[in-house]
Amino acid sequence: MKVFLIVSAIIILFLLGIRYFLFKIGDPVNAKLSNSYFHHYRKNLIVYSPMGNWFELGYFESDADVATFQPINIDFGKDKNNIFWKGKKQSVDYDTFEIDDSYIIKDKNHVYITNGKSFDLLEIIDGADPKTYQLLDASLKDYRRNNWFKDAHTVYYKNKKIEGDPKTFHPVNDMIAVDANFIYAIISYRGEGLEMLGVDEVIQKHKMIEGEIHPINESYAQIGNTVVSAFTNAEFEIHTFDTIKRIRKIDYWNVIVDHILINKGVLYPEIDAESFEIIENDFSRDKNSIYYCCKKIVGVEYSSFKIISDKYSVDRKNVYFRNAIVKGANPEIFQSASEYDVWEDGQNRYKDGKAISSLSKK
Incomplete structure (x- = not known):
């Protein structure tokens, strides 16, 4: 019993020490x-620790006045003299500093953002007028509403100044915006795969077209008898029809205008639009053929066709890489090898649809 008490006391002291x-x-x-x-647990000071998770997310010992400090919201606070963000004193005008219901951060001199170059210092939005800075359109839904702002003279996308008339500018969807004079492409990314970079640009692309404006989906818009898209390699495509009677939405990349398929901003009149459907990833079909990125897989046997990866497919006779035959490959045993992006068929190893080495015994 005595030993138990001694051990318990040691454990308690150890925990208290920790x-x-x-x-x-x-x-x-x-x-x-x-x-x-x-x-602070021991000192007479204020500590900032995200969600109290100091062990994983760290903490910052602030120089705020302990007696008068009060939080404004999760990350902002103030004492009798200063404004703090993430526990760090900020260079703002104390008397006029405010954070409004739209989370616009400003004082009499500047508008500020929290996603600048420094993780714990507010950054000024260059040239923004704090008196008139506001949401572009409070009626926009969800995330889109908080991407767009304006002041008396300028439109801002994700707090970046862009071209556009603040009185008439509005986004149609994720990719297209308009004002009274121009159509704009909203470019979020450039490049593909590992080379993809976020750019967040809004670029003036075309003079405004007459006609009613309607979003088709998140990537296509209709203006009168014209269909506009802005996610292609050219970053802007425009197709004008004599009339538009019907538009059918398929997915983000594909729409059908009357009897014409548009895929990633490109017209494909040779594809039967009425029977067109997405199979998987970039593979699709109509009643006549099978396609990869809307390019016909020539010679493919419709009844035995099978997709085996995002780029490879097989039928009874051949292996296909994208829309081309992989010469000499055996479709019956073609399979992924242990090496990334390499395939094999018992005789050869393949990469990007071409044989790169032999597996035959020497």
């Missing part, structure tokens, strides 16, 4: 307003 030397945060300053601002 608490004393490792724990940096004590009680929250105001749990209703923020779960990230705390009193």
